[in-house]
Each structure stands twice: as structure tokens, then as C-alpha cells.
Amino acid sequence: MVRTRFAPSPTGFLHIGGARTALFSWAYAQRHQGQFVLRVEDTDVERSTPEAVQAILDGMAWLGLNHDEGPHYQMQRMDIYKQHIQKMLEDGSAYYCYSSKESLDALRASQMEQGIKPRYDGHWRPEAGKVLPEVPQGVPPVVRFKNPQTGTVSWDDLVKGRIEIANAELDDVIIARADGTPTYNFCVVIDDWEMGITQVIRGDDHVNNTPRQINMLHALGAEVPQYAHLSMILGSDGAKLSKRHGAVGVMQYHEDGYLPEAVLNYLARLGWSHGDAELFNIDQFCEWFDLDHITPSAAQFSTEKLNWYNAHYIKEKSPESLVGDLTERLTKLGVNLENTPVTSDIIALYQERVSTLNELAEAIAFFFQMPAIEPALLEKHLNEAAVPVMKSLYAQLEQHEAWDKDSLNALVSAFMKDNGLKIPKVFMPMRAMLIGIMQSPDLYAVMALLGKAEVLARMNLALIKKH
């Protein structure tokens, strides 16, 4: 049974890289009829917050990445870790180290200065025939894993291929702090083992932790899972994404008017491919997904392409299904919808013209409230020549009973013909008066949806201002 997991640490929101890791992990489980486990790695008490846990849960729920098991919280599994540490202490695969943090820092600094890789010097590491220093009084020790010193650790990474690292490169990692709490590298090992994880799909930044983890698994007599290390996502400028540089939570995409299906499709194509396929839904993705077609190199995030996906999925939506969302967004924009509700007809008129739902909300706002019209714009299009024409058209519209697109078309067309007017002479001033923007969908449809009273009122307002 395939079991994958997503193991975020709740120190911030679920960012785009984390979301992709979760997506791939989740999809792998789906593809193989396996299970997807969610595990919250909250052992860093200083930085973990319940808000962050919630943000991660929200983000995953929004994307529809549902877990089959969990969330497990590492802080609630302390007893398990401590038992294992005790056992390792007893069988000699771990030992107490009394070196102070200060002396360790000093050691690291001097090693860096000498140009060698900083690592623990094995001061307290027990060895056959070695006499350990005298245990200092009142110093609570940390526990270190006794890593093998010779040979190499290797594994066949599912995305990067074979990776080998010499044990000589590894030092004895701390698995329990002085206060007795276990550290990340140890918890991961125990959890992946005890939770029966078969494929560990995680970020690139863990490649260097993998050999230590494999060594610990061996010491524990546990089976080693398969590993797949995903390369990271870079900002659109090629630089690393960080809090102060472009990294935002996935929920921010919701805020900004992106559809989860667009984010999902985009993320799926970032570093993974299925021939020339660009547009596919989540079910299709789960059917196709495999680890063989993941690019081992880092990928740059592109808002342009995300926008393209989003525009596509917005077009695909039924207008009805967008009514609720747009109502919320318009309300947030401060648009009063009490008198005129958002309708699917209005949405339909604009949904293929935007790339985000926020743009859609902004675009249709003029249906519900009088837009602010640039005086200069009105001046330009409702000029000396246009005023009498519009007054005359106003009179005709006032008499017009039917107020649908086709009859308006018939009326205005006849009006233009009778007066020998070219289309722009009528349309441009109308746009200026009604919406204050010179580009719009079919003007007759706009007029029909605006309603007779509103059209006349706006024309009137503009014409009065004129004189």
C-alpha cells in the first residue's frame, strides 16, 4: 500500500512551494490508490503557531488536497520519540554529549575559517578503548546519533537518480535537545517509519538530511522508504522565494481572484509534464502523474502563465457558479448590491475578458453603481457635435418600451441610419456616458442589462453636466 505524506512545519502560511509538494505527494497517493497522511511538524515550539496550522489546513482545503489520515502532531508524540531515544542510548547507537552550545559555536567558526566543513568533533562520542572526558556537573546533555564514520550512504532518488554521500561527510546529529525534546531529523525518521510511509516526497532542501536519516533508519532496524526530492520554485526573477521576496500563502491567490483549478493546473505543470499536455483537470492529473517526468532542476514562477490558466478556467465556469463569489468580491470593493443583485447574465458578458475574479468584479462594478467618469474623457467624446445627437437619441430611447438587446440594436441602428451617423459617433459618447470606459462588450447588451431607467439617468446626468 502506497502511503505518502505532507509534513509542513506550522511557522507560516502554506506557500506555493509547499503547496506543490503537497500536490505531488497527494497525487502520487491518488494515482496508486494509496493513502495521503498529513503530519504537522511542530517541534519548534518557539516558532509554531496554531494560526499557521489553520492556514495550512485552509490552504490545502481550498486546493482540495484532502488527507486520508491525520493531521498528526509531533508534539503529541513525544513519548514515542523518547522511548526510541532511550532504546538507542541503551544499544549504543546514540550517546550523551555535554559540549556547550558556546563551545560548539566556537568550533564551527574556527572550522569555517579553516575552510573545512563545520561538523561536530566527536568529543563525547564513545569509541572502543577511548576514555571519555569526565562528565561535568549540572550540564544537561544533548543526545547525539552515532553516525557511521566510514563507507557511503546512497539511495536512488525518484527524481534525481542515484545520490551518494560519504559517511565521513556526516557528523553526529543531535536527536534530542538538552531539555529532552527530540529534534526534527529524529522525529521525521521515527514518524516516516511508524506511519508506514512508502515514498517520501519532499523539497530539495532535504537532500542533505537524507543520508543521516537513512543511517538512523538502519540503526533502528527499520525499512528505508523511497525518496523523491522536488526542486524548488524560484521567483519570477530567478531568485529564491522568501517571505520578504514574493512568497505568499496560497490563500492569497484566492484573495487575488484565482481559481483553485487554475493554481492546481499551473503547479502541476511547474516541473512536471505529460508530453505536450498543458490543460488538464485534477482527475486527469492524478491519472497521469508519475515521478519519472519531474524535472530535477529548479523552476521559475510565472504569473503570466498562471494568469493564462486562470483566464481559461474562468471562461470554463458557468456564470451561475460565479455569482456567489462575485457578490462577495463586489461587497468587499464597497459596492452596494442591495438594489441590484449580481446576475449570471452580467458575469457572462465579462467572464471571457478577464484573467482574475478580482478583475471581473472591478469590470462589472459599473452595473451596480455609477462609475467615476473622467471629465476629460467625457469632454473628448461628448463633444459639441455629439451633444445634440445624444439628446436626440435620448428622446428616442425614452419612448422605447421594449428594453432588450435586439430591439435596442434595431432602434439605434435605425437612428444612425436616419441621421447618417457612423457607428463610433454614437457608441463612443454612449460608452463615455454610461460606463466611463471606452472599451466594452456589445454595447446593446450592456444597455439591456443596465436597464432603461439607469441608462436614461446616466445619459441625463452627463448631458446636464454639459449644459
Next chain:
RNA sequence: GUCCCCAUCGUCUAGAGGCCUAGGACACCUGGUUUUCAUCCAGGCAACAGGGGUUCGACUCCCCUUGGGGACACCA
């Protein structure tokens, strides 16, 4: 500094020795459709980092160089 990883159009990528005069997508440009804009349609621009090998043949395999990234915490 040490170790690990990576390297095809501006960007995301296809490519598992001959199918490659290197394909698709985004962006960009041109044309068409359109009352305007957008959509849509048609077309175009644009890449195998460099140098050595291996081979009849290399984008594909090996080595080096260069460039980029990551890891080196009592963080995860």
C-alpha cells in the same frame, strides 16, 4: 570554504544515440474576426552554456570548465 544537486527558446517544458532542418505552452510580434477592447483563429520571432572525449552518428553517454541552487543549527 566543504559537500550535494542542477543546466534545451525570455519563462514552463518535450526530448531516454539516428524520428531534431530541436516539438508544445506562456509572453511578445504580425494578420484575420469584432461597433471598441478582450476573446477566438491563423502565422511569426526565439534555445540544446563552453571545451574535450566515446560512437559510423550526440540535445541525448563520460570528463573538465563555467554558471546557478541547496545543505552544513540544541530550525524545520
